Amino acid sequence: MNSLDILVMVAYFAVIVFFGVWGARRAKTAEDYAVAGRNLGMRLYLACVAALIIGGGSTLGTATLAYESGISGMWYLLGIGTGMVLLGVFFAKKIHGQKVTTMSEMLEKRFNVEARIISSLVSCTYTFMLTVGQVAGMGTVLHVWLGWDLALSMIVGGGAVLFYTVLGGMWSISMTDIIQLVIMTAGIFFVMLPISLSKVGGWTALHEQIPSAYFEWNSIGAAFILKSLLLYTLSIVVGQDMWQRLFTARTSKIAKYGLLGAAGYAYLYAIAVSIIGMCAFALLPQLDNPQDAFAAIAEATLPAGLFGIVVASVLSALMSTASGTLIATSTTIVNDIIIRFTKQDLNDKRVLMVSRMTTLTIGVISIILALWIQSVLVALDTAFAILSGSLFFPIVLGFFWKKTTAKAAFYSILSSSVVVVIGLILYGSSSVIPILCGLGVSLITIVSMSYLTAPSQELEMEGLDADIKG
Template sequence: MAVNVPGLAAVVVFYIVILVIGIWASRKSKKVEKTCAGTKSEVAIVGGRNISVLVGVFTMTATWVGGGYILGTAEAVYSPSQGLIWAMGPPAYLTNFVLGGLFFAKPMRSKRYVTMLDPFQHRYGNMLTATLLLPALMSDILWVACILAALGGTMSVILGLSSALSIVISAGVSITYTFLGGFYSVAYTDIIQLSFIFVSLWLCIPFLLLSPAVADVSHTINLNQTIGTSWVGELKLEDAGKWADEMLLLALGGLAYQALYQRILSAASSAQAQVTCFAAAGSVFIMGIPSVIIGAVASTADWNQTAYGLPPPFERGEAGKILPLALQHLTPTWLSVLGIGSVAAAVMSSMDSVLLSSASMFTQNIYKTTLRKQASERELQWVIRISVLVVGLAGTGLAFGDDSVFGLWLVSGDLLYCVLFPQLICVLHCGFANSYGAFSGFTMGLLLRALSGEPLLGIPAVILYPGWREVDGVIVQFFPFRTLAMLASLTGVIAVSWLVQLGFYHKLIPQSWDLLGAFEEKTKGQEEEVPVPLEEKNNILNTKL
């Protein structure tokens, strides 16, 4: 395929504009560092906690409206085996933000945490916090791979550009401005990127619906004459477990992303953080509607009337590229270029957030508190930048060669849902949770998830749950195994924490056995006093001060 020179030129101009805005925002960040009461590293991580509601809504929405969201939703609606009912992104993300605003924004922002891992560090100490960083870091790397794979496939279709080259260039731009400006660069580029996504995708819709190759979508709900299925889809009883599992994964797993809390903690107050979450819930849902329409239109199109021809994309194994294919063959050329620009914008708006979130957690919760307690602010800023680079390169390396954006999208949140989400519930809302329970829950959730297998990563299933099937030589679980692992992890944290506390309270467990230091030693004259968790001690001291 020849390179689309005008389209490539347009994308290059767009990238330059984004890079310039990112560099401008990095200068603004330096000005804020001089006037902000917080440290320089806090300005890089949470923007000095003075981000307005409007900017907060833009950056929060843009983070979730990534390449995986746009392309994955269109892929699900288009795929004959799925359909609209399996396009879980819009309703799941709406639920995610509403729950975040109701139950997580206030307890996190009111205590002025810097990262999502801060409450764990305050209660459990450094060792367990470092352990919890691993699933969060792995999830972020997979998320980067997902959104870059989405962009690579789109550019190869519309611009005729090598997928690998597209991935490398896009990753380079995102890494550069995130490296330079931290949260300010991420937030202000998100405004431009989200605006461009909204305008370009909605502009494509009328041209898609009026294309001669597209049947009336409303008349093809019951039957798609081209590929013999409805774009609405069907949920069979035997698939209900898998559907519920994936829906809960997207709706609840997102509550364990540092990218979410980075925006919550950047708000000026707890109330503002909650408003940002609620507003983002509506905007992220609206941003998913164009992808749903594009997937439905593509499923009703007669591809034989286009240059693409037959067989249709699904039969060629190109369902993951259905959005760029629809834009290329069912809209004018100039609109398809706008479409690729929207995907590029979506990719960068998510990638920069993910890069900064991983870098923030490593710098704040590992390097600053464990490895180099005496590190200067300048040193911490460089650690953030180097971490951005490392995570970006790792995600870029995994982005090559994956065909299913929807699959990577799901896997990226797997560990967070199964392992980190129950931990976050307990550390924020369960006062007696301690490090023994946290470690037990972590182990149970991780073990159950690993034994359930993951075809996308080549991990075989050891536990075969009811309803499993073999599809193309690979075992696929139709039981809600992720949710089972999450509930087991949650139960483990609560049950073990309660039993251990009971053991110390009734002196069934000697104080000398407190190897993790979850309870402080009793002093003379306090023999009848219950051992006090370290977090409660810190809270009492802070109150007195």
């Protein structure tokens, strides 16, 4: 990167810090810090949700898959977008009507405290590993494109996210997400996509330069498509990071249609980045590592200044997701463990301070672990597998099947978590077997035990229905 690109990067970080500090002025209560006072309108809410789901894996990973398999590389983001459609259509009204702060809190209302404890542990593992993955991704981007030391890159990138998240929580995240979404959109749709197509001679010329299989929607293989739908679609439906954004919406209508709008953005983003990856294959077919596809075509085609914008757009994708998963981890720990089980009477000011300290602690640990793992894909696949395989059926059946009992939910989460972890150890994080086994064990356990155990007398499904109608 030359001096102009570096100037663009410095300006980007300055703007993010400014809006982070500005947003922090509105974080005056614990609810402001965790869910932005439940007061986001449609435009701000849609921007926040879209920025959350478009992470570094979505950008760099999709370009890598497209470089190897063509347009079908978009299935990673299609799985995420489909999860948002399901969440918006079938769950948004029910979830928003709960007036809770975490997914685990809802499970306690539906079942019992044991379900809340074990689900919060699973949820924390998921959001924490996502945070680690995004920090590792930020470090890689700064290391490759700016030439900084990898450890320093992770500390700088992770530290910037940690600064504004600790300061203002969800309000700071919401303010910075607007800027990040604008930069992401500009960098991908208005810079990288048109310039990449121009360099290969246009769409028709692209058809002539790469194999025809690259234009088939299923060329990546049925196994990867199934994995995308299982891992990413189900994780979006039951992920605390997405639920927490949903809680920020002012109304259930905003919650629903904001999710659907963000899903549409994810589909368009998937197509755009896939085409960029295909252009990279046409221009640079001999890359030693396909994971360098996005970086390589950016370096080969973009002039000074525009290259800095694209780097900033990738960092925006990483930072927006990292801040969302960081606050989700912190909120789960504070609300489901510290507040729920502390014997002290914590007032709102005290809760706000504890939330900031917890966010700071989790952020520092995330940076340290990212320095150790240094792999985005391992962190992401592990997080998605544990969440989807363990919590999908307890949450879905808890909403829609009144026979589901507290004991059934607890043992379903416990047994499937063990199975998924064992599967990850035996087959690796990239295999679909762990999540399939986890889902199977989860479903069999919750259905069979629901018929064998008596339903709880004090925690009936009607209680949730009353909350939703209220």
